[in-house]
Amino acid sequence: MTGDIVQMGAYIGAGLxxxxxxGAALGVxxxxxxxLSGALRNxxxxxxxxxxxxxxxxxxxxxxxxxxxxxxxxxxxx
Amino acid sequence: xxxxxxxEAEAGLVFHPMDQFQVTPLFGGGTVEWFTITNVTLxxxxxxxxxxxxxxxxxxxxxxxxxxxxxxxxLAYGLVYKMVExxxxxxxxxxxxxxxxxxxxxxxxxxxxxxxxxxxxTSHIAVTAVLALAVFxxxxxxxxxxxxxxxxxxxxxxxxxxxxxxxLALIEVISYFVRPVSHSIRLAGNMMAGHAVIKVFxxxxxxxxxxxxxxxxxxxxxILAITAIYALEVLVAFIQAYVFAILTCxxxxxxxxxxx
Numbered sequence: 001m002t003g004d005i006v007q008m009g010a011y012i013g014a015g016l017x018x019x020x021x022x023g024a025a026l027g028v029x030x031x032x033x034x035x036l037s038g039a040l041r042n043x044x045x046x047x048x049x050x051x052x053x054x055x056x057x058x059x060x061x062x063x064x065x066x067x068x069x070x071x072x073x074x075x076x077x078x
Numbered sequence: 079x080x081x082x083x084x085x086e087a088e089a090g091l092v093f094h095p096m097d098q099f100q101v102t103p104l105f106g107g108g109t110v111e112w113f114t115i116t117n118v119t120l121x122x123x124x125x126x127x128x129x130x131x132x133x134x135x136x137x138x139x140x141x142x143x144x145x146x147x148x149x150x151x152x153l154a155y156g157l158v159y160k161m162v163e164x165x166x167x168x169x170x171x172x173x174x175x176x177x178x179x180x181x182x183x184x185x186x187x188x189x190x191x192x193x194x195x196x197x198x199x200t201s202h203i204a205v206t207a208v209l210a211l212a213v214f215x216x217x218x219x220x221x222x223x224x225x226x227x228x229x230x231x232x233x234x235x236x237x238x239x240x241x242x243x244x245x246l247a248l249i250e251v252i253s254y255f256v257r258p259v260s261h262s263i264r265l266a267g268n269m270m271a272g273h274a275v276i277k278v279f280x281x282x283x284x285x286x287x288x289x290x291x292x293x294x295x296x297x298x299x300x301i302l303a304i305t306a307i308y309a310l311e312v313l314v315a316f317i318q319a320y321v322f323a324i325l326t327c328x329x330x331x332x333x334x335x336x337x338x
Contacts, residue, residue, distance in 0.1 A: 051161065051324060058321035062260055065267035072274065076096045 010078040017071040024064020031056040095277035099201055099270065118205070121197045125186045133182070154182065158323060165327035170334055176216070177330075180209060181323035188269060188315035192308070201269035203262060210262035213326050221333035232336035261325060268318050272311040279303045 035053045039046030103114045110116055133154075136147030144152060158181050162174045184200055191198025199205050221229040233250040235243060282300040286293030 054321055055324060058264060062264040065264060065271060068271050069267045
């Protein structure tokens with residue numbers, strides 16, 4: 001085996017950081033699922049709230065992207 | 079450097095997922111100084127040219143029954159105008175040109191980055207940080223100009239119990255200053271992540287040329303994966319531009335009407 005402990009730590013940390021993306025997936029699914037259940041009950045009011053849904057998706061997904069960024073930084077910038 | 083650590087291990091086709099984000103000078107030279115013409119310059123110029131081609135030359139005919147490019151230009155205009163009007167209200171429509179510029183630049187930069195061998199300018203935190211910082215400074219200055227010191231009522235939640243208000247004010251101030259950080263990292267991270275994933279699958283795709291046995295299984299699967307992720311990236315490119323623009327509108331509305 002080659003490499004040093006620091007590299008190993010960086011790679012393990014990158015793998016652990018990717019667990020955060022599961023939370024982001026749950027969050028985005030939550031937002032869209034709630035929007036869908038509300039839209040199927042009241043279709044005429046659904047169109048006006050698609051913008052709010054996209055904002056909610058953006059906020060939820062951003063945190064998953066932050067964790068992916070940490071993983072990328074550990075993989076390629078340490 | 080990334081190319082060296084991987085280049086020695088395998089011969090032939092080696093794609094390091096992070097190589098596509100390197101800023102290289104266009105006309106030789108070696109280092110990137112303040113005013114070097116780099117690939118970022120080229121792709122930003124192409125972005126602006128494509129926006130001009132779509133909005134100016136596409137809609138030049140001004141036909142009552144629109145042509146295809148005029149229809150696309152009108153759709154883009156209508157989408158952003160409706161969004162600005164809905165989110166910021168009637169008095170926020172004055173700032174529509176700025177929102178439209180930001181939206182079209184990010185949209186075209188994201189779409190152009192999807193072309194093969196292209197460089198995604200918005201995947202660099204340098205580019206998106208400037209965009210987000212411009213929004214932050216503009217919105218803060220506008221808030222103080224329009225409301226004077228009443229702008230600080232944005233942080234004073236009058237619908238909360240009096241005991242909690244100082245703590246909430248501190249939290250609100252911190253989250254206000256985190257806005258440009260999240261605004262920029264969201265766009266840069268989404269773009270970089272998407273393109274890095276495509277490159278990772280692309281590194282598996284030529285495996286059939288190296289070892290035919292496992293390559294016959296891996297290559298078709300990785301080409302399918304590249305196609306699927308590419309489709310997702312087209313969607314994400316549009317959604318991220320839309321989200322950047324709509325969050326700019328939300329911050330603008332907070333600046334124009336800071337009452338809670």
